[in-house]
Amino acid sequence: MCVEFEIKKFKMKSAYLIEPKNIRIKEVEIPEPKFGEVRVKISKIGVCGSDVHIYLGHRLLEKPIIIGHEGFGIIDKIGEGVENRNLGERVVIEPNIPCRNCKYCLSGRGTICSNKKVLGVNQAGCFAEFIVVPADFAWSVPNEISDENAVTIEPMAVAYHSLFSSNAKPGDTIAVIGLGAIGLLLAHLAIALGYKVLVTEINESKLKLATQIGGIPASPTGNEEEQILQLSKIWEENDVVAVFECAGSAFTASLVTASAPRGSEIVLVGLSEKLATFRPLKIAREGITIVPSIIYDHPFDFKRVLQLIQSKVINPSFIISREMPLEDLQNALEIAAKGDDSKIIINV
Numbered sequence: 001m002c003v004e005f006e007i008k009k010f011k012m013k014s015a016y017l018i019e020p021k022n023i024r025i026k027e028v029e030i031p032e033p034k035f036g037e038v039r040v041k042i043s044k045i046g047v048c049g050s051d052v053h054i055y056l057g058h059r060l061l062e063k064p065i066i067i068g069h070e071g072f073g074i075i076d077k078i079g080e081g082v083e084n085r086n087l088g089e090r091v092v093i094e095p096n097i098p099c100r101n102c103k104y105c106l107s108g109r110g111t112i113c114s115n116k117k118v119l120g121v122n123q124a125g126c127f128a129e130f131i132v133v134p135a136d137f138a139w140s141v142p143n144e145i146s147d148e149n150a151v152t153i154e155p156m157a158v159a160y161h162s163l164f165s166s167n168a169k170p171g172d173t174i175a176v177i178g179l180g181a182i183g184l185l186l187a188h189l190a191i192a193l194g195y196k197v198l199v200t201e202i203n204e205s206k207l208k209l210a211t212q213i214g215g216i217p218a219s220p221t222g223n224e225e226e227q228i229l230q231l232s233k234i235w236e237e238n239d240v241v242a243v244f245e246c247a248g249s250a251f252t253a254s255l256v257t258a259s260a261p262r263g264s265e266i267v268l269v270g271l272s273e274k275l276a277t278f279r280p281l282k283i284a285r286e287g288i289t290i291v292p293s294i295i296y297d298h299p300f301d302f303k304r305v306l307q308l309i310q311s312k313v314i315n316p317s318f319i320i321s322r323e324m325p326l327e328d329l330q331n332a333l334e335i336a337a338k339g340d341d342s343k344i345i346i347n348v
């Protein structure tokens, strides 16, 4: 049987990306949960760097769509076949839904599923009053976890996944280059777990935020060659075992591969589409490993992040720099594109 709150309206507000740099707030039908799905009444959504790329047209969508994927809210309708879920239950949405049928999914590698449904990219996203999702992709959030911490769980799960994509262990020293939301959250998690973390960032306010939470600044200056020399030296001296490229630019990816210490791992977390360069001789002779890290494993990483927040080991909401209403989404994306905000939250 399908259960729902008494709904007095049939239309909802939603934010469509009509074309690059054009968000339109539209009234559309409230979606209905199908078998195995729940409907979530959304209250907060994070603005992600990938939303900004989509908004600016760096990544083109097939058709106008409701964008956004970092959603938090409450279950307001439960579809057929869903058991043990409650109306009014606070939930955070896991927005990457692997097919669970392809050879990658069947070998436990759902992160690289090519049939994956991605909310806000190829499926209706979270910048709306309601969304429907498979019940197991709406994670129950205990009452001890604040709304602000809950809405930052998705990027926190990306950071979590990247840290454990490397072999670095608590007590080791790692380097994080690029302090956007993911870099900051990665630094926060690693520091909380007892790693020593060197942080590199050109934006002064983000670097300051990272040092306030215990990161050790290691920002090189000068031209590329000088930066490589400085980073190589400071990473070598500090015995860095893994370098996390979170800036997502071809320049930093090349910088990192040229500067990584002997025997270290380079974890690619940033998503640059541009060509980066590396010297095969250095990589091979110095035994450097390049490790890719993309999104998070279902059904593990969200569960682990929820537990780490509940146990008060981490407190990811520190990255929130501003909150704005849904009607101002276009403005929020323009502000996010400037790069000074660590995380903008949209309130519905």
Ligand SMILES: [Zn+2]
Binding pocket: 048, 049, 050, 069, 070, 154, 155
């Ligand atoms: Zn995101």
Ligand SMILES: [Zn+2]
Binding pocket: 098, 099, 100, 101, 102, 103, 104, 105, 106, 110, 113, 114, 115, 116
């Ligand atoms: Zn698949």
